[in-house]
Amino acid sequence: MDVYSEIEELFTSGVSEEYLGEDVKLVEHMLQCADHARASGAPSELVIAALLHDIGHLLVDDAAAAHIAGEDAHHDEIGAQWIEARFPESVSEPVRLHVDAKRYLVSTDPLYMAKLSEASIHTLRLQGGLMDQDQIKDFFTLPGAKAAIQVRLWDDVAKIRDKATSTLDSFRIEIENLAGNR
Template sequence: MNKVYKEIEAIFTTGIAEEYLGEDVKLVEHMLQCGDLAKEAGAPDYLVVAALLHDIGHLLVEDAHAAQDAGIDMHHDAVGARWIEERFPATVSEPVRLHVAAKRYLVTTNHDYLSKLSHASVQTLYMQGGPLSQEEVIDFISREGAEDAVRVRLWDDLAKVRDKSTSSLKEFEPLITALARP
């Protein structure tokens, strides 16, 4: 079995993976739903893996739940991207790095977007800095992976359906193995 897949399997079965972090679904279900949505949309393999792993930072920080309750931003986007970039190409890590910035970008540029966000996502939005300034919008769209980050973000918002059946992590193993650095 591929070493990176094994690591992901271990991370996806840690205690925090079963936490809800204010949403209707457990983190692990949320990430699997997100990976499925990318796959169903016909996204390229690297983006399916990015969608699947986009919240892995939550599973890597100590006590993400207590931090969220205390209103502390643990920067799960940056934490996750750092972990991913050591194991996958930038096409996978950069959309993950930018998926929180993509929410801020969408709030700024799409008037309907805020009303579609979950309660938890609106709460964290302000912890994460709120809407972007004009300069930040320009900076965001110029960054590598920004467009892909927006796609991940839109699947992220939809991947919060309680009791939805999903693919198992195992079904993503071939994609992970094909993309992971040897």
């Protein structure tokens, strides 16, 4: 199966309906996030990273159960591994780091926490909580850290219920070009 069809299948699977504790469906959230990236004039690898940033939730059957049980399903790492088998690092690394980017932003910007949804604050603790000074420094040296912060900021504002979005199909050419460049 080609990469676009794989993504389409995941986006239309039943798992995609709910977004753990958020007031928006997961796939709508990912499309909204990609629309923000596109509207900002971001390069296509960042647009597709935004589109796929939560794909890890679609790959784990028991993401909802883990959330209720108060565990962290590591959707960042699971998603990044799936993406790096199909796309260049410029797409997988921002996805791998988008959860740590939240920890980074909370730790360095006092106003940032106020912008997070309740569910996102809840998961912050499970994801490791605040970063200390060494972790902050280390994070920023990682490839893709800046891009991950970008994706994170779009992620946080992509939680509007029933907002009209672009279709997955509108990202098809970017997906095929990037998957072909791996």
